[in-house]
Amino acid sequence: MELTAVVTGAARGIGRDVVTRLVTAGYRVVAVDISPTVADLADEGRVLPLTADVAADGTPGAAVGRAVAEFGRLDLLVNNAARFLRRPILETSDEDFDALFAVNVRPAFRITRAALPHLTETGGCVVNVASISGLVGIANQSVYAMTKGAIVQLTRQLAIEYARRGVRVNAVAPGAVDTEFMAEARAADPDPAASLAVTLGNHPIGRMSTPDEVARAVVFLASPESGGITGTILSVDGGYVAR
Numbered sequence: 049m050e051l052t053a054v055v056t057g058a059a060r061g062i063g064r065d066v067v068t069r070l071v072t073a074g075y076r077v078v079a080v081d082i083s084p085t086v087a088d089l090a091d092e093g094r095v096l097p098l099t100a101d102v103a104a105d106g107t108p109g110a111a112v113g114r115a116v117a118e119f120g121r122l123d124l125l126v127n128n129a130a131r132f133l134r135r136p137i138l139e140t141s142d143e144d145f146d147a148l149f150a151v152n153v154r155p156a157f158r159i160t161r162a163a164l165p166h167l168t169e170t171g172g173c174v175v176n177v178a179s180i181s182g183l184v185g186i187a188n189q190s191v192y193a194m195t196k197g198a199i200v201q202l203t204r205q206l207a208i209e210y211a212r213r214g215v216r217v218n219a220v221a222p223g224a225v226d227t228e229f230m231a232e233a234r235a236a237d238p239d240p241a242a243s244l245a246v247t248l249g250n251h252p253i254g255r256m257s258t259p260d261e262v263a264r265a266v267v268f269l270a271s272p273e274s275g276g277i278t279g280t281i282l283s284v285d286g287g288y289v290a291r
């Protein structure tokens with residue numbers, strides 16, 4: 049029996065490494081991303097790329113439907129796609145708020161809702177990619193932090209709701225991870241070098257995590273090795289929230 053996963057935000061960064069790790073672990077994956085570069089992941093019978101905006105109405109049905117139609121089952125959903133916004137609240141518009149919730153929160157709710165009937169059949173898992181920003185206060189991230197707080201609570205809520213139906217729901221909460229997401233945020237700062245120094249200084253291990261370190265935590269939370277774990281937010285943050 050081959051396990052099957054849907055991973056959102058799969059074209060680069062953490063999502064891409066999640067796909068790689070899942071394939072190594074024997075999964076077949078529907079890899080969803082708004083970027084057409086997700087097509088680079090195509091791997092006959094192993095990775096089916098789906099170029100789609102997670103916020104689009106038809107994406108939950110298309111992503112889950114593709115996994116079930118092509119692979120016959122669904123064992124894992126990884127809600128990873130998100131956008132970052134570092135902005136003081138007084139400079140944050142209503143449009144910023146709506147746009148970030150439309151990508152970071154609503155699709156996780158809608159895709160999870162589409163996946164749960166199939167995950168109930170297989171005794172599958174949901175792994176959400178949250179953030180330390182959903183666990184502790186970090187200046188100038190109000191709306192991004194709110195979206196990640198929502199992902200944390202979606203995780204806990206569904207873990208309880210589905211515990212007796214055999215579906216485990218967990219999240220990883222990365223600190224700073226060395227991806228283009230962080231690099232782009234830094235490049236927008238007035239002093240990117242100073243911004244990097246602050247980021248590294250805030251992480252007790254003195255470096256960013258790698259996307260693969262986050263991906264390995266995701267695969268662990270999807271595996272039988274974490275069979276007793278549900279409703280957990282696993283920090284992969286080099287000690288950030290332990291300070």
Ligand SMILES: NC(=O)c1ccc[n+]([C@@H]2O[C@H](COP(=O)([O-])OP(=O)(O)OC[C@H]3O[C@@H](n4cnc5c(N)ncnc54)[C@H](O)[C@@H]3O)[C@@H](O)[C@H]2O)c1
Nearest residue numbers: 057059060061062081082101102128130179224225227229
């Ligand atoms: N990089 C970090 O420091 C960090 C820290 C904490 C949490 N995270 C979280 O990790 C996850 C992945 O982050 P990353 O660093 O790999 O980011 P990234 O920007 O490198 O990759 C995100 C991917 O999501 C895709 N995406 C964005 N909007 C989309 C949409 N509407 N529909 C479909 N795909 C979309 C992008 O095209 C991209 O391929 C996100 O949930 C992010 O909030 C990242």
